[in-house]
Amino acid sequence: MSVRILDLLRAAPGRARPILDHVSLDIPDGAFVALIGPSGAGKTSLLRVIAGLDAHDGGQVFLDGMRMDQRPARERGVGFVFQNYALFRHMTVADNVAFGLSVLPRRQRPTRAAIAARVEELLALMHLPDLGGAYPHNLSGGQRQRVALARALATGPRLLLLDEPFGALDPMIRKSIRTWLRALHDQLGLTTILVTHDHEEALDVADHLVLMRDGRIEQEGRASDLDRAPCSPFVMAFMGDMARFTGTVCDGLFQPDEAGVLPFALPASDGAAEALIRPHEIVPRAEAGPLALVHGVARGGLTPATARLADRTVDLVLPTALLPAASSGVGLDISAARLFREGVPILLADRSDH
Secondary structure: EEEEEEEEEEOOOOOOOOOOOEEEEEEEEOOEEEEEEOOOOHHHHHHHHHHHHOOEEEEEEOOOOEEEEOOOHHHOOOOOOOOOOOOOOOOOHHHHHHHHOOOOOOOOOHHHHHHHHHHHHHHHHHHOOOOOOHHHOOOOOOHHHHHHHHHHHHOOEEEEEEEEOOOOOHHHHHHHHHHHHHHHHHHOOOEEEEEEEEOHHHHHHEEEEEEEEEEEEEEEEHHHHHHHHOOHHHHHHHHHOOOOEEEEEEOOEEEEEOEHHHHHOOOOOOOOEEEEEEEHEEEEEEEEEEEEEEEEEOOEEEEEEEEEEOEEEEEEEEEHOOOOOOOOOEEEOEEEEEEEEEEEEEEEEEEEOO
């Protein structure tokens, strides 16, 4: 099921900014999209408007080319998994899964036998074949999540909406659950939209990321697009650890303001600029500066390190083989940088082959 959002607006009484500020977004059939961003960005609000659970003040929602924003939630053919799973405590697992089918209008409602068969099929799909008679309080967090997912899928939706579905899970099982969810998405041919504030979580499952901020879409694209060519320092910071170096471009050379950070060539216009750099894109060079380097504990062939500048420290992540023998007299060489001027990107400089 394709999703198209046009100029969606949701006002917030008493607030200067809308909850959703003229959001437009196209999601093709079969895509797995992650809505990411900090708390209050508008991610869950957008998901709930698509589902028909929240009203909006302007704009349109299309599902498979049909306008749906004026129709009630039950007519949209959407499955929704809430952050807290929202299972009915007084119902067994089987009754929870069957709920959406059992409350359909009589003309659309399957027979009891058909509902029971569907529940059995879904519990097997969720690897919960023997838990139909259990109650939610008897289940682990991961099991409750899968029951909530089975309930959302019971009516056969082609669009699945997930609101922070991993938040209550033990960190040790979150990764395996994410891998399983991605496989389920592919197996069922769903279109899936996941809300999360964790970009690492999004990278594990999604094809396409939509980064939101203050009710707007800041940037969307593949993870590699947002990482290599962020449209703002906010995007760069949200996608992972980074270091900032202010400086000046003069005659094709970026000269950092801080001692110990080595200048590097790049084809940008002259003037003040800010270079944003990932920790693994900084290489310490022995006898190239005045800095001291403190090594962390090596893991998997990589070693974290900290360079001590005059007024701050900068974190690095290095292949252990590239660590300089001396821990002093070090200069920092930049292998790649995203250059910004007054918050606007002006250049991506990749010197990884230098």
